[in-house]
Amino acid sequence: MENNERIEAALEAALAVQRDASGPPRLAAAMRDAVFPGGARIRPNLTLAVAQACGAEDLELAAGAAAAIELMHCASLVHDDLPCFDNALTRRGRPSVFAAHGERLAVLAGDALIVAAYQSLLAGGSAHPQRLAPLIQTISTGVAAPSGIIAGQAWECEPRVALTEYQRAKTGALFVAATVAGAQAAGVASDPWRSLGECLGEAYQVADDIRDVALDAEALGKPAGQDAALGRPSSAAELGLCGAIQLFDRLIAYASTAIPSCRGSAQLRTLVRLESKRLVPVSLTRKLAPSMARVAA
């Protein structure tokens, strides 16, 4: 089975736990729309890739953890799109959950997806019960206050916030959870995997800032220009587009060197390089900053 199939299967299984004929059908539909069809599934792919690079003997727990991280991500998107935050009518090129199902079901679907994340860990963890507590710890830390993605979103409600602090929590924290959880699911020491998650999380956020400025809504699948419209901190606004692209390339280079020595480090380096090209393609740089020469990671 390919990793993408593993992820979709684990997500399907997680939603199936919360769906039967006795439950409210509109909530089930809203949850489904929050998860399928997905985006690039970049975080769960990272979890599985790290688990494989660490030589995981089976991938059931890694797939459960990967799905848990993606469900947390989907929950945060559903709540971020609410009228009181971004008031975003589209997401991944389709109506957002709140636009399609109303504000009340969007609040509840987000809540239920957070719980589904823990249920997904349980489902994958039966063969390795001793790995459950560290995984819960990792994923909870990546999501909660003081420095997970919920805290990241909450920084938007504060009068002052530093760009790095905001981005580390809003995006970086769940990337750290993704790499650390991959190692934990494989049963190996997880601390060496933090740096990779930090670099990739920061790179991803910078790429997101670049794309928010550079692409139109159709290419993004969600409203464009939101950072400026909502007064959000953005590296593209702070450094200019060329500066942001240079920062992105530097972060990807750091990420490559941050991969701990392990059985699958070469494949992981290839994955990071390919992913970086998908996030900020050279064609985009040519269009935005034709005089800029980019160094491949």
Next chain:
Amino acid sequence: MENNERIEAALEAALAVQRDASGPPRLAAAMRDAVFPGGARIRPNLTLAVAQACGAEDLELAAGAAAAIELMHCASLVHDDLPCFDNALTRRGRPSVFAAHGERLAVLAGDALIVAAYQSLLAGGSAHPQRLAPLIQTISTGVAAPSGIIAGQAWECEPRVALTEYQRAKTGALFVAATVAGAQAAGVASDPWRSLGECLGEAYQVADDIRDVALDAEALGKPAGQDAALGRPSSAAELGLCGAIQLFDRLIAYASTAIPSCRGSAQLRTLVRLESKRLVPVSLTRKLAPSMARVAA
């Protein structure tokens, strides 16, 4: 230590995990206001009482599970009070979280409290790691779709709902989680404890319906008459006040007989009787239905 102190200490510990100088201070304040000062803490008291009745050797895990259940309850109150649901400006006699901190922080505080619930289980579970998975299962089921409290709230978004189905999910599910988790935290068979939770959950919901009609906002600590104003199913509306009080008394009597035989069953029966008098006092019946003779449970 008394059970009330155990619960407050476990709740303090759970919030402390998500609070430090690096996090957004307004989110921490909103979370705190959602949890302290508490209401009657009826669910966590039930969890601890069941664990004690089952002869739990130590109460650390039971306190962690009790706090987890209370945090889930607090999260649901914060989200239920949002403008898109009840638009409630007061709760427990003080401004609701959304009224005090705004809608955005109310959404995020509720999300963070759901995660805090799982962190609370972890903190209490270190001495009994094998009890962690069943407890996560129990608490998740009590909260999630298809039949937990989130599903209960989601029934309000459906065109048709049966009263029993709605109340079982909206209130009963977390009472079932409370009794079952008490037994699981004590390391004994938990299935016999489901009926007690079901009866008490239904009784509590009926009491809530009665109080919503019979008490004014000051005595309730939240807006009164909300069920009728929001068109919510209510046993007081369906059966009349006398009928609802009779149903309440019958449910309390069932609950007493549903207590499994165990070391502390006599104390637990006393607790149920005292709690029932607090929820629907005889003085209230005299005022509402002076001709009605109530049989003590």
